[in-house]
Amino acid sequence: MSKLNILFVCGAGLGSSFAAQMSTEDVLNKLGVEAKLDHVDISSAVSMNPDVIITAENFRSQFEKFNIDPATSIVYLKNIVSKPEIEEKITPVLQDKGAI
Known part of the structure; x- marks a missing residue:
């Protein structure tokens, strides 16, 4: 399988999404999963x-209004930097995606 493409999303696309990306990167390394992160x-x-x-849990209602490809999995986090939660x-x- 090709590398998974994982997208981190927040309101401005800068602060919290990047913090979540850095924490998730540590989790992926621990699990031995290579992915393209943005x-x-x-x-x-x-x-x-x-x-x-x-993305953060507080964006759930906004994502529910969008027409997202059903093949895209959305993970909602209460604490975007919590490695155990991630x-x-x-x-x-x-x-499910066959990455592990």
Whole structure:
């Protein structure tokens, strides 16, 4: 399988999405998963087709209004830098996508 494309999303595409990306990178390294990581603002994310979107729980209502490709898995985090939460929520997604 080719590398997973994981997109981190926040309001401006800078601060919290990048913080989540750095924490997730540590989790992926621990799990031995290689992925292409990028971070963007929420309006840009709609036009992209990543394998996985990782975002904060407070963006759930906005994502529910968008027409996101059903093949894209969305992971909502309560604490965007919590490595235990990221690992708990991303592991089943990675298994489903055949990455682990």
